[in-house]
Amino acid sequence: MTTVEAITELGQLSQGRETLKRAKRTAQVLGVVATAMLVATLTTSPAQAAAANRGCDTTGADGFIYFPSWGTGPVTTLKLEWHLDDTLADGHHTRIRFLSKQHDGTIHYWPWHKNTGGAGNHEWAATSATDSYGIFDIGAEIARYEGDTKLNSCTDW
Secondary structure (H helix, E strand, O other): OOHHHHHHHHHHHHHHHHHHHHHHHHHHHHHHHHHHHHHHHHHHOOOOOOOEEEEEEEOOEEEEEEEOOOOOOOEEEEEEEEEEEEOOOOOOEEEEEEEEEOOOOOEEEOOOEEEOOOOOOEEEEEEEEEEEEEEOEEEEEEEEEEOOEEEEEEEEO
16 A cells, blocks of 8 residues: 555545544434424423313202313312202202312312202302312312201212
8 A cells, every 4th residue: 555545545534533423413413402392392282181070969969060171180270160059949058169189199178169049059150279289180079068067968089
């Protein structure tokens, strides 16, 4: 091999190394870009939330809570709409309340809402619930009351 041939071969090897280095850098950059695009897609895509209902009926009371965008949880704020009927002319009133479970399974018992309009009366309201510990599961409790004494109730998760 002549000196000229050796120098030419070394130059080609050097160019090959530079090409390999550029290819590696390009692959690294493409990997970072692909990862960034995936993270951006996952964090900015809207959640696949679906509507849900929880409700039941017990003697004298029938009710449910509608959740327009529950999805699969967990969330810290949740919109909901409760509906409550008094189904018995017995002089008692009905109540409904939202139930939620936190990350450790602790049940959060939300305040009661009353229907004191008598048999055949339907009450409802749209509201929201916020729990900084998270809402991991949803439920409803419907009851019939005499004053502040619970006579009977049902729960749906």
